[in-house]
Amino acid sequence: MSVLELSRWQFGITTVYHFLFVPITIGLAFLVAGFETAWLRSGDERWLRLTKFYGKLFLINFAMGVVTGIVQEFQFGMNWSAYSRFVGDIFGAPLAVEALLAFFLESTFLGLWIFGWGRLPRRVHAACMWIVAVGTMLSAYFILAANSWMQHPVGYHYNAATHREELTSFVSVLTNPTQLVTFPHTIAGCFLVAGALVAAVALWHLIRRPAGSDVASASAAAAFRSAAKVGLVTVLVAAVFTAITGDVQGKIMTKYQPMKMAAAEALYHTAQPASFSLFTIGSLNGSKEVFAVKLPRLLSFLADGNFGGQVQGIDNIQALYTQTYGPGSYTPIIPVTYWSFRLMIGIGLLAALIAIVALWVLWRSRRAGDPLHINLTGGKRRALLWSVIALPLLPLVANSFGWIFTEMGRQPWLVFGQMKTAAGVSANSAGEVLASVIILTLLYGGLAVIEVGLLLKYAKAGLATEPPPGAPSDEDKPLELVY
């Protein structure tokens, strides 16, 4: 493989991997902060136990998000140095600002939160988690602004003498129309994952009531019930927001990156109205008849907001781009964009459906007279249990497909209309990059096993047995501190 292909694989692997942890961090920070605030407001013990419990899962996940994030910042320079030179004037600023405004907040206040139990006043302690949550959100804003700029460059001027992009308006970069729809869509996706995780763990306990766990106790079951409700409602609200923002994003995308929308449908010839295929069997290269299940006029609506709208086809856009940018292929890899777009939507919807069913079961179980547990047997129980286990995984996978779609759909551009991906790569040897791909992939794989193992261990362990309010968690015992 060439340096280009290796570098692309590395970026894909490390970025998709990084974004498994990011949404959990963003969403869970808010939910944990909410739990802690609920405890402060109500004095109800259950919220404290939930804070501790989900806080632990948050920390296990946060560590991975942080360390994989360092790779993200370094690999622009390491693998994409031509790109870094070309866009540094614009692209570097959001990254620097992200570190200064967001990373410092997150890391410092999380340290205070972890070790500050019992040492900080309660309100200050809860505020620390809120600050962490705000930090994660800021971080997302700046890095997405950088990414949106690659999708739809604004606020810049190309300096032909230096062959560099130069910043003309940072405000334009931060208020890029693409950014204004990408940010809410991404954040909604984050809450979808985090809500699903919170709900899934709680539901698992309510359904399974594992031996040795104290979920049998009324107080633990009540706490998990609250967590399940909060989590499921978060999933549903987030799903609605994801759908709405995704829809708006599709229209913005059609406006600025029509090829990406055409590639999402494998639509070769401009159509009016255009149908949306649920799936296609056979070739996607536009040459042969294929079997497909189509929803008439839906693509027109997704692209244009009008069921009778015209949608540009790949062939037409290709011809147009050849005129504008010179000879070459301007078509992404169609099967990848086609399937990732569908899987993103379909898998996300599936998660929302499971959440609706679970919420209904939860509501039914209370009406059935057991205010605490979910009493199901046989096939129903098994089906619900597996659905619950799938619940947090589905939006994670949907998120990944979303990123794969939006990044692969931008190809062959690295910066749309400005620089092709092939031109952005470093002059390093293929051997070096190959070593890096192998090492990072193996390392990430190993860490994933460890991380999931720990998450499962702590998720299964359930709520700690009646902790004294504010007692520090195991690792941070003040036993070791001299006052």
Next chain:
Amino acid sequence: MLHLSDIWFIAIAVLWAGYFVLEGFDFGVGILLPVLGRNNAERRAMINTIGPVWDGNEVWLLTAGGATFAAFPAWYAAMFSAFYLPLLLVLVCLIFRGVAFEYRGKRDSDRWRLGWDSAIFVGSLLPALLWGVAFGNVLHGIPLDAAHNYTGNFFSLLNPYSLLGGVTTLSLFTLNGALFLGLKTTDDLRRRANALAWKIGLVAIVAAAGFLAWTGASYRSPGHVGTGVASVVFAAVAAVTLIGGVLASRLGREGYAFAGVAVAIVTATGSLFTALFPDVLRSSVSPAYTLTVGNASSTAKTLALMTVIACIFLPFVLLYQAWTYWVFRKRISVPGSSSAAPQEVPPLPSSPASGAAGPLAPGDGPPRAEPGTPASNTAAR
């Protein structure tokens, strides 16, 4: 006349200096983990001295990297692609180490903890060494062609001057880690940390003096008298404060010792950057291919924007990071160690009293600050 690009050269020097001081001591603690930590309780106590702060310290690196990208894209691009394999090593180390701090205590198994302890040790030692080697090479010059692309390989980076740079950062960071442990622990661990600081201190003095003298003699930018003189002055201050710090440690003045070495690390970094100015990454092929503050920087617009943002937000960062050090200013004792007074051990969670106690406010505990403590907070800033 100071240009914006000069200011950003200084800003990046400050960020690296901050990084070396802060993460320097937490690298040092990691390196000393198997040396000073004789059992799990001691190792846990050592890790807890840096537990609340190491991640914040590491952000100084990310900010330095981001600032270099934004202010000097050509420098960022050339340096990060040239130091490809060393940086990959650093990344792997920082990944292992960061995860280790979080995961080490999450399973109750000796093998599990031993594995993560090794990760912390190696993950601290290699970056501490490699940062010095990298900066040595920045000053020494690396094979950069006309397009500022690196034409050497991994072994081109291993010249004696740069390796001495690596030994210098390694020994300085380890020394600072020992002094930090002296400030933050009690009893036997504290004594051993201080005793070891003396030995490491002697190595650090020799290495740093050699490296800075070599820099001053051979690697100052020709024709830039002002910054060249500044570099020598910085080196002299570094030498004085380093020796002073090591002597203070010998005399049992832990606060002064840590502060002295911290100042030495800052001024030594200052000496390197002033010797480098106005270059940012030297080419060993031809001086014409060297990246400088002038030819590597972003446009004035970007630099001005970054300056405004940094001026507004950096003070806040400094304030709340300093506050963290203040919150966690107390010493950490090893449970069961000789003089951990019984009344200082809080009641066990099962005891009825603690059930109603609630979180302690900062002032709730018996306020028995150790003598060296206030100085540590001043220095750690």
